Amino acid sequence: MRAVTGTPPRFSDDFCARLRDAFLAARYDADGVLGALGPPAHSALGRGEPEPAFRASRDAGTLGTLVRLFLLGGAESRAETAAALGSVPLDDAVATGLLRADGERFRAGLDVRPHGDEDTSWWIVSDLDSDVLGEPVPVEHVLGVGHASLSLVRATSRRPVGSVLDLGTGNGVQALHAGRHAASVTATDVSERALALADTTFRLNEVEVELRRGEWFAPVARRRFDQIVCNPPFVVGPARVDYVYRDSGLAGDDASALVIRQLPGFLTPGGVGQLLASWLHIRGQDWADRVSGWLPGGTDAWVVQRDVADPGLYVGTWLRDAGIDPRSPEGRAKSAAWLDWFAANEVEGIGFGFVTLRRTDATPTVVCEDLRQAFDDPLGEESAAWLDRVDWLRSPGTDLLGTTFTVPSSVLLERIDAPAEEGWASSALRLHRTDGPGWTHELDELAAALLAGCRGALPLGDLLELLAFAHGEPVEELTATALPMVRELVRHGMLLPSGADRR
Structure with a gap:
């Protein structure tokens, strides 16, 4: 199956309504899928082991059909597909790119999967990954909800705010969560394809989000937000763009540096920004000094380093993420160029973690610390409480x-x-x-x-x-x-x- 490239057709409101009704009728939501598959098969699917889920889906009726189509990359008959999609015409589903004809059967053309929190279930629309495609993803690939996205969801404060900016929205998952605690949400992306799929995600879930296209903060120039969340293209290495979702075109860790430098200027007084970031560990330099040097004045910062990868492991991980075998001629050539760049710049490791920023008129508090130990509690509540404790410590009355x-x-x-x-x-x-x-x-x-x-x-x-x-x-x-x-x-x-x- 060849990957679909370019801008996907926009789903009409009527198409979204029909698709939503079909999903609801089949109970194709986070709880429904877990109930149909059972915890063991559901956990195996999360590990990339689909066979237990295929077996469990056989007795799940129309829900099983949707699971095989959109979660397992299966090919379904016309009758089964039509029954699962209810009032959605199959011709329309193919025309929008939702489905692809495969002989007399149908396969998913897009990844549409349930995602939820404690109280809500949504559907996230993204591109098919390399495992389903059977080939590397294209340059403009729109990533699904991966470990990085989920980490940022868990690391984001959910205290009520007036306005949220989701910078680099991708499939829109951060904006969906932001809509639970914000009066208004604005989402931006440089990729037209990402904005089209995010728009489908929002309309499929009946969520109001303002969408703007452009690089970095340009689409919201001269605006201020109470909270900003950002999962930027933070992969570090040579200045190139192999994949829009992860590569910024800036060399090294300049993408993370750019966001950290500019983000506080788009916050309201007391506003908070939370993002994922990567930074280089360069021979003879302290990583904390490097990251804190990016901060503008008037900014509280809590920088949490969750992991440090050696260059070889880092390169291999990202090659496999894109569906490229590091042992192939293409994989070896890309590895060599990447590792040559690391060696030329004396890079000993690549740090990754969360950054919480707050615009303040007080003397800023800046803390960079390692949190590489295992823990399961989300950092969102902790980051908000950390800022509260910083406020208390520097209060004139303390x-x-x-x-x-x-x-x-x-x-x-x-x-x-x-x-x-x-x-x-x-x-x-x-x-x-x-x-x-x-x-x-x-x-x-x-x-x-x-x-x-x-x-x-x-x-x-x-x-x-x-x-x-x-x-x-x-x-x-x-x-x-x-x-x-x-x-x-x-x-x-x-x-x-x-x-x-x-x-």
């Missing part, structure tokens, strides 16, 4: 020494003991937050004793005086050592002002 603190119940103290001459001796103390990102902090005995007293009864200053007296330490020195630790623990949600101090 007096750390006069504040009573509590250690949340989700924070545990781990003690590691090693064999000693007289039994066991503590070799390490570690504070561990069991929810959120799972932060850990190494402590000494004095710090552990201080936190043991943080039960909402005595102010921090009084606790430090008692601790200094008990251990024969100068209170001024103990205080000077403790305050930076306290600020860090507050930022990480491991030490919180007690209820009386959070009004």
Whole structure:
């Protein structure tokens, strides 16, 4: 099957309504598909193992037909396809590109799959991936909902806002989620094909989104938004565009740098931007210095590095993502050019993660940190709470020494003991937050004793005086050592002002 290129025909409102009715009648939604396939087959499908889903779909009627068509790349008979699509004429389905005739059978021409959150199910329209096509995807390929998209969905704050900009909307998944908590949503993309498919996604789901075409922030010049989300073409390497969805045409990590530099200027005061980004680890440079150097003034920033890949692994991963075998002549040639570029620029690794930005009139807080440990909690709530804690720490009315603190119940103290001459001796103390990102902090005995007293009864200053007296330490020195630790623990949600101090 050859990939469809160019701008797809626009689905009419009537066509979208008929298709929506067919999907609803068959229960082709997130819960319906899971119920029909069952958790084992559904999980196998997520791993790229379709056979259990094929088997489970056989007894699922019209829902099974839709699953085989749009999720499994199957070929279905005219009768089965017509029954599954209800009042949608098959000729119209082929004319729009939704289906492709394959002899006497029909296959999907587009990927249309359910996607949902806790309360809502949508349908996302995108191009077929290389596994279904049986060949590399074309340059203007519109990606489906992948791991990066889902990561950004989970890392985005969902507090109510007036306006959201989805920069580089692709298939529109970020804009759909934004519509749950924003009064208005604007979505942009440089790709005409992406905007056409996103428009179909929005109308199929009866969601109002303003669409604008253009590069980067040009389509929304002189406008401001309460929140901006962005999954940019962040793949790093030579300045080229093999695939629009991932390549910016800018060299190295310049695409991430451009977004981070320009995004705060399009935020309202106090507005928040959240994006995925990549950055180079260059020999002799600190990655945190590199990324923080991109920030404009007046910007709070929380940069979370979730992974670092070596150049060889990175290149192989992205080649396979596009359907190119790294062992093929084409794959080897592309690998060689890519790795030559990394070597010439002294690239030792490629970092990837989430960036939260906020426009502020206060002295900015900028934190870059590694969070490569495994955790399952989404970062969206945590990013919003992190900004709240930053606000509290720098508020003119905040007096750390006069504040009573509590250690949340989700924070545990781990003690590691090693064999000693007289039994066991503590070799390490570690504070561990069991929810959120799972932060850990190494402590000494004095710090552990201080936190043991943080039960909402005595102010921090009084606790430090008692601790200094008990251990024969100068209170001024103990205080000077403790305050930076306290600020860090507050930022990480491991030490919180007690209820009386959070009004």
